[in-house]
Amino acid sequence: MTQPILSLRQVQKSFGPTRIISDVTLDVQPGECVALIGPNGAGKSTLFNMVSGRFPPSGGDILLRGESLLALTPFEINRKGLSRSFQITNIFHRMTVYENVRASVLWSLGYRYSLVRFIARLKDARERAEQVMEEVGLQKRRDVPAGQLSYAEQRSLEIAMTVAGDPAVVLLDEPTAGMSRSESEAAVELIRRIARGRTLMMVEHDMSVVFGLADRIAVLAGGVLIACGAPDEVRRNAQVKEAYLGEKYAGGE
Amino acid sequence: MKAASSRAAGLWLALLVSLLVVVPLVCGRAAVTSFFTQAVIISLLAMSYNMLMGQTGMLSFGHAVYSGLGAYCTIHFLNRFTADGLGVGIFLLPLVGAAAGAFFGLVLGFVSTRRSGIAFAMITLGISEMLVHLSLMMPGWSGGESGITTDRMLYEPILGFDLGSDLQAYYYILAWALAAVALQFAVTRTPLGSLANAVRDNPERVMFIGFNPQKIRLFVMVLSGMFAGIGGSLTAVSYEIVTSETLGLGQSGMLLIAAYLGGAGFFLGPVFGAFVYVLFLSVVASLTHAWLLYFGLLFVLVVLFSPAGLLPMLKAVPGYGPRQRLRAAVAALMAAAAVQFIERLYAYLEGRAAGSAPALADAAPAMAAALAVFLVLAVALRRTAGSGRQPAAGAREAA
Numbered sequence: 001m002t003q004p005i006l007s008l009r010q011v012q013k014s015f016g017p018t019r020i021i022s023d024v025t026l027d028v029q030p031g032e033c034v035a036l037i038g039p040n041g042a043g044k045s046t047l048f049n050m051v052s053g054r055f056p057p058s059g060g061d062i063l064l065r066g067e068s069l070l071a072l073t074p075f076e077i078n079r080k081g082l083s084r085s086f087q088i089t090n091i092f093h094r095m096t097v098y099e100n101v102r103a104s105v106l107w108s109l110g111y112r113y114s115l116v117r118f119i120a121r122l123k124d125a126r127e128r129a130e131q132v133m134e135e136v137g138l139q140k141r142r143d144v145p146a147g148q149l150s151y152a153e154q155r156s157l158e159i160a161m162t163v164a165g166d167p168a169v170v171l172l173d174e175p176t177a178g179m180s181r182s183e184s185e186a187a188v189e190l191i192r193r194i195a196r197g198r199t200l201m202m203v204e205h206d207m208s209v210v211f212g213l214a215d216r217i218a219v220l221a222g223g224v225l226i227a228c229g230a231p232d233e234v235r236r237n238a239q240v241k242e243a244y245l246g247e248k249y250a251g252g253e
Numbered sequence: 254m255k256a257a258s259s260r261a262a263g264l265w266l267a268l269l270v271s272l273l274v275v276v277p278l279v280c281g282r283a284a285v286t287s288f289f290t291q292a293v294i295i296s297l298l299a300m301s302y303n304m305l306m307g308q309t310g311m312l313s314f315g316h317a318v319y320s321g322l323g324a325y326c327t328i329h330f331l332n333r334f335t336a337d338g339l340g341v342g343i344f345l346l347p348l349v350g351a352a353a354g355a356f357f358g359l360v361l362g363f364v365s366t367r368r369s370g371i372a373f374a375m376i377t378l379g380i381s382e383m384l385v386h387l388s389l390m391m392p393g394w395s396g397g398e399s400g401i402t403t404d405r406m407l408y409e410p411i412l413g414f415d416l417g418s419d420l421q422a423y424y425y426i427l428a429w430a431l432a433a434v435a436l437q438f439a440v441t442r443t444p445l446g447s448l449a450n451a452v453r454d455n456p457e458r459v460m461f462i463g464f465n466p467q468k469i470r471l472f473v474m475v476l477s478g479m480f481a482g483i484g485g486s487l488t489a490v491s492y493e494i495v496t497s498e499t500l501g502l503g504q505s506g507m508l509l510i511a512a513y514l515g516g517a518g519f520f521l522g523p524v525f526g527a528f529v530y531v532l533f534l535s536v537v538a539s540l541t542h543a544w545l546l547y548f549g550l551l552f553v554l555v556v557l558f559s560p561a562g563l564l565p566m567l568k569a570v571p572g573y574g575p576r577q578r579l580r581a582a583v584a585a586l587m588a589a590a591a592v593q594f595i596e597r598l599y600a601y602l603e604g605r606a607a608g609s610a611p612a613l614a615d616a617a618p619a620m621a622a623a624l625a626v627f628l629v630l631a632v633a634l635r636r637t638a639g640s641g642r643q644p645a646a647g648a649r650e651a652a
Contacts, residue, residue: 052461074460084461092454094518095447103451106444107463113472114444122444165463 005030005065005199006051006082006169012059013046013223020046021223023060028169033200035214037207039243042220044203045087048171051201052084053077064169079107083167087174087203089154093147097138097157100146102129104164129164136160136190152183156190163194170194172202176209188212211235219243266521270431277423284535286419290426292531294487297430299511299523300437301480306509307517308441309473310453311366312374315381317504319478322357322384323350323485324495325395328403331489336407336416343407343416347429347486354482355475362474366467369456373470381502388497400496403489416490426487433483438520440476449473514555516562525564543599547592580637587630594623 004027013021021043028034036044050057053074062069069077092100102119105128106112119125133139136156141149146157155175162170175191176184188209191200195213204210210217211231218228221243227234234240273293277286298320305311330349331339339346365376388395395401405422407415416422440446448469451459456466489495498504507530515526530548537544559566573581601616 073465075463075465078461078463086458086461090455090458090461092451092458094454095450099447099450103447104462106448111444113448113464113468115440115472115476116443118439118442119444119447120442161458161462 002029003066004028004063006201007063007066008047008051008060009063010060011047011050011057011062013043013050014058019223021050021057024220024223024225025060026218026225026228028199028201030168030199031197033195033202033213033215035210035217036201036203036220037205037210037217038220043223044220045173047220048084048173048203052082052171078165078167081168082171083162083165083169084171085158085162085173085175087177089151089158091146091154091157091161094145096143096145097133097149098129098142100157101132101138101160101164102126104161105129105132108165132160132164135163135193137186152179152187155179155187159187159190159194163198167198169199169201172200172204174203174205176204176206184209269521269524273427273431277420281420283419286423288531288535290419290423290491291535292528293423293427293430294484294491295507295511295531296524296527297433297487298481298484299508299515299527300434301477301484302508303512303517303523304437304440304449304473304477304480306512307519307522308446308453309449309470310456311369311470311473312509313365313377313505314374314502314509315365315377315505316477316481316508317502318361318377318381318384318500319354319357319481320350320485320488321495321497321500321504323354323482324489324499325401325485326350326353326482327486327489328401328493328495329394331403331405332401336405337409340407340409341411343405344425346490347483350482350484350486350489351479352482354485355479357482358475358478359471362471362478366470366474369466369470377505378502381500381505385497385501388500395497396495397497400494400498402494405490405493422491426491429483429487433480434524437480441520445469445472510552514552514563516564518561519564522562522564526562529563541596541599542603543595546595550591576637580634583630583634587627587634590623590627590630594620594627597623 006028008024008026011021011024012019024047026034036047038044049055051062051069053069053072053076056070064077064080064082067080069080069082072080092103095103102125105125109122109124109128111122111125130139133142136159138153138156138160141153146154149157155178159172159175162172172191176187179187184206191202191209191213194200200213202213214231216229217231217234219226219234219237219240226243227237227240229237273289277289280286298316301320302313302316305313305316327346327350331346334342336343361380365373365380368376389397405416407417410417414421416425448459448464451462451464452466452469452473459466459469485495485499488499511526511530512523513526514529515524516522529551533544533548533551537547541547555563555566570581597616597620601613
């Protein structure tokens with residue numbers, strides 16, 4: 001078996017006396033697409049926040065290619081090739097679509113905080129930004145301020161910024177939340193494209209998206225990982241049905 | 254469309270620069286030269302302030318620290334070596350202010366940029382107060398409230414240039430200010446300039462595209478301190494004096510107001526705000542004692558009704574429909590009525606303070622009339638508000 005690219009070892013999180021995550025252990029293999037599902041409040045976003053460095057776990061360890069991420073800041077983790085998107089759209093709203101994407105490719109191309117060259121003349125940054133905009137279908141909206149995009153377009157921009165730096169591991173936090181059926185189908189196609197050659201982990205509520213994309217599904221309920229396996233396996237799991245799917249299907253989704 | 258708008262911006266810029274170059278020369282009046290000198294210096298300072306506020310989203314209450322320290326270092330340097338001792342070097346004198354501003358931007362920014370938002374604003378406020386008091390405790394260095402003076406003049410002129418006249422000083426200042434603003438523009442076009450905008454819009458997301466927002470804030474602080482230092486040097490050259498007051502909150506607040514008033518979201522917005530401020534400071538102040546009150550009212554009105562600043566408001570005027578033109582005229586009449594009321598009130602209060610005791614009955618009718626006109630117009634403006642707004646929003650989107 002190959003070394004997992006991302007590995008969570010008995011990760012715990014408590015806010016004060018409240019335990020949010022208990023001993024979550026999960027290995028993600030290179031190239032895999034893992035969907036993280038679970039009822040609201042199960043701790044999915046909290047887990048993402050710990051992996052991406054937004055806040056540290058209270059216990060356990062998180063490893064990227066065998067290297068601990070615990071002491072690293074979000075930007076250091078990003079530079080190591082792990083990039084994330086946000087559930088609530090998190091973009092540079094006064095900058096244009098192009099400027100948003102271009103800013104997101106800068107570090108990976110090695111430009112750092114440069115002051116000695118004009119950004120418009122960075123050919124590789126322009127080409128990479130244009131390629132990414134093409135990939136997510138935003139090239140026609142290139143010069144529109146990001147704050148003026150439609151909701152679905154902002155979600156696409158969110159994904160564009162996440163993959164702009166060509167990360168090896170991508171975390172997507174509810175990429176299709178709030179989308180219509182057709183928008184959501186387009187988003188699935190987009191996610192499938194960006195997943196090529198990358199390791200993907202995503203939190204998603206829409207079961208058609210989850211079963212359409214995931215190689216493995218991890219189910220989190222009450223901060224505990226209650227199941228993890230192939231989609232069919234998880235679908236048959238009685239505990240999961242009770243904790244999550246049953247409730248969801250009973251809700252008429 | 255983008256090319257057309259940038260061409261229009263280029264034309265405006267060319268017009269502005271030629272006015273700055275030609276008007277003081279043609280007029281030849283001391284008051285005009287002094288107006289332009291002050292406006293150019295405050296423009297540069299407000300622009301350096303706007304690197305923080307408008308471009309990086311950092312609300313500072315202590316920006317005068319950098320211009321003031323730049324001015325102090327320049328004057329000490331000039332007094333140590335004298336203008337004639339510097340010779341041709343006098344042309345490079347603002348580099349002293351630039352170095353001082355960048356140095357203090359680095360040292361003080363190292364502390365203040367560790368925080369953002371309100372905490373950052375409070376730290377800058379504290380640093381500013383601290384330095385004013387420190388300067389008062391070191392009268393040997395700062396000259397205290399009366400300040401320290403210098404002499405910029407070259408007694409051995411270089412090619413007829415001796416910095417003796419205010420007009421010569423003006424062109425010296427203008428050349429440096431234009432160079433500094435050109436450099437500031439170049440900064441906005443670099444990767445760092447783009448990242449500064451990203452920090453302004455969403456510092457948290459910046460961390461997730463691989464950059465440290467704290468570092469970006471610090472770098473911008475050093476740059477803006479450097480440009481403020483150049484502005485401080487130009488102040489020293491122009492007035493040949495610097496006092497501890499120039500480090501303080503009053504000066505910082507003035508830069509904030511100039512940048513905001515003109516339009517912090519626009520590169521040249523602060524220049525516009527600075528000219529409006531100096532217009533009040535010199536022209537309006539020569540007409541009425543209430544000038545600061547009017548300036549304050551203007552600022553409050555802009556914050557309330559055109560929060561993006563005066564520049565975008567003026568830009569929207571050509572697109573106004575007949576109804577909006579009428580509403581603008583009514584607003585202007587309201588302003589006139591308000592001025593009438595305030596002037597009468599001031600005249601009465603000043604007369605009373607001077608002991609000539611004018612009867613309130615004499616002033617009251619005119620004041621009441623002005624107030625009545627103001628209120629009637631206000632009601633009219635309010636009544637026409639609902640239907641007038643819709644086309645405005647539409648027109649803005651179409652443009």
